[in-house]
Amino acid sequence: MNQDTDFLKQAIALAYVNVEQGGRPFGAVIVKDGKIIAQAVNEVVRSKDPTAHAELLAIRAASRYLDSPSLTGCTVFASGHPCPMCMGAMRMAGIEGVTYAYSNDDASPYGLSTAEVYADLAKPFDQQSMRIRHLPVRLGGEPELYAHWHGC
Amino acid sequence: MNQDTDFLKQAIALAYVNVEQGGRPFGAVIVKDGKIIAQAVNEVVRSKDPTAHAELLAIRAASRYLDSPSLTGCTVFASGHPCPMCMGAMRMAGIEGVTYAYSNDDASPYGLSTAEVYADLAKPFDQQSMRIRHLPVRLGGEPELYAHWHGC
Numbered sequence: 001m002n003q004d005t006d007f008l009k010q011a012i013a014l015a016y017v018n019v020e021q022g023g024r025p026f027g028a029v030i031v032k033d034g035k036i037i038a039q040a041v042n043e044v045v046r047s048k049d050p051t052a053h054a055e056l057l058a059i060r061a062a063s064r065y066l067d068s069p070s071l072t073g074c075t076v077f078a079s080g081h082p083c084p085m086c087m088g089a090m091r092m093a094g095i096e097g098v099t100y101a102y103s104n105d106d107a108s109p110y111g112l113s114t115a116e117v118y119a120d121l122a123k124p125f126d127q128q129s130m131r132i133r134h135l136p137v138r139l140g141g142e143p144e145l146y147a148h149w150h151g152c
Numbered sequence: 153m154n155q156d157t158d159f160l161k162q163a164i165a166l167a168y169v170n171v172e173q174g175g176r177p178f179g180a181v182i183v184k185d186g187k188i189i190a191q192a193v194n195e196v197v198r199s200k201d202p203t204a205h206a207e208l209l210a211i212r213a214a215s216r217y218l219d220s221p222s223l224t225g226c227t228v229f230a231s232g233h234p235c236p237m238c239m240g241a242m243r244m245a246g247i248e249g250v251t252y253a254y255s256n257d258d259a260s261p262y263g264l265s266t267a268e269v270y271a272d273l274a275k276p277f278d279q280q281s282m283r284i285r286h287l288p289v290r291l292g293g294e295p296e297l298y299a300h301w302h303g304c
């Protein structure tokens with residue numbers, strides 16, 4: 001647990017440094033076998049990339065380090081509660097677990113909470129605030145897409 | 153609606169080309185003011201980056217094109233039902249809506265559905281299969297992180 005606290009403190013320290021450099025207050029580290037293999041800060045302001053959250057960039061860095069898209073056996077330590085995109089990214093990468101220090105309740109007074117987006121995303125697709133539409137369009141004369149992939 | 157079908161067909165065509173080139177069967181385009189401003193395919197196999205989904209790469213390309221992390225007024229056309237990471241990314245970027253052609257039911261026989269991950273992510277955090285833990289660690293002697301950011 002003490003080591004986990006140290007990893008979390010490192011993520012928070014990164015967030016403080018990022019604020020000093022004009023970035024948003026988020027940092028993350030990824031740990032495998034008791035060692036930090038990747039770390040990142042939120043780079044949305046600098047890069048103008050809306051996906052450049054600390055956790056997502058740390059996942060990308062860890063996959064480069066491991067030369068694999070699979071991050072099984074890895075855990076994430078994030079300064080703040082991960083947003084739905086980053087939580088989804090962890091699941092897609094096979095991350096084992098995530099520990100965070102600052103909650104959405106801590107973040108709410110500063111407009112940094114994603115609790116409302118989480119609540120919206122938990123609704124059925126047709127009741128969410130972003131329009132999600134299924135149009136079963138197909139290209140004519142082709143084998144079915146997924147079967148084609150399966151056969152390749 | 154006909155134009156929407158064309159955008160969706162373009163996303164599917166990209167997916168077919170990606171399969172031919174050894175990639176996964178996913179493509180996406182992003183439309184603003186009736187024109188495609190970005191497009192991408194799934195590059196996970198080639199790049200070994202678990203976040204290199206078609207929709208996420210298209211979002212990054214659109215933000216470069218617009219020189220902004222905000223994609224308000226943009227809509228996504230994706231060959232397949234977006235995964236939770238990509239759905240979260242759309243929300244973070246302010247995407248207006250998403251239309252997809254192949255459903256999770258279509259994808260399920262080929263192991264490409266993310267319906268189970270969606271169901272898991274809709275549960276309360278402490279009941280999900282990936283361990284999510286809140287440790288309210290703080291660095292001593294610093295101003296509170298979010299207040300510090302707010303004051304910068």
